[in-house]
Amino acid sequence: MRASHADRDRVVETLRIAAGDGRLSAEELDARLESALTARTLGQLAELTSDLPADTGPGLGTLPVTGAPPARDVLVIDQVGGQFTRIGGWTVPGRIEVRSKMCDVLLDFSAAVITRDVLRIDCDMRLGKLIIVGGPDAEIDTDGLTLAFAQVRLRGDRRNRHDMGRGATQPLRIEITGTLKYGKVIERRARRRRSAR
Incomplete structure (x- = not known):
């Protein structure tokens, strides 16, 4: 998986x-x-941090070379134009900040690794779409937007989404706050895979 600027910064801080x-010489x-x-x-x-103890700092010291990255607390999407997409088995953080202009943002949670019950998306969007793809039990709250x-x-009546029987898995609650100008928030359902007969 490709590293971001934030990933590099965390490792630099750990090394320092x-x-x-x-634990490290100047050289x-x-x-x-x-x-x-x-x-x-x-x-x-x-x-670069595999031989350092886990408590050295906020780096990737305990991350195996072939392992998945740990969930970050905040994902910042700062983009002008084009499209930003998160699909597949990505790890969902506790909060996402969307600062975009003339950009469509697609967040697909159907195959994502969900580590928390609540995800907050803080928006400052202009001239773009925020497209959410989730499972049938996802709850989306836009009261703060x-x-x-x-x-x-x-899609559907959100008021009845929480009323599930015992033993059901806890749905992901997505709270969208902030400001959206000249744009749209669109919820889509994940496509069901047809089983081979």
């Missing part, structure tokens, strides 16, 4: 703390910092 604690620190700033994947970053020349299209 380790050097301050005497090792310089070499690892250069590698961290040019790393392209999470696996490359994980190798301020609309200006914008629309919200949700």
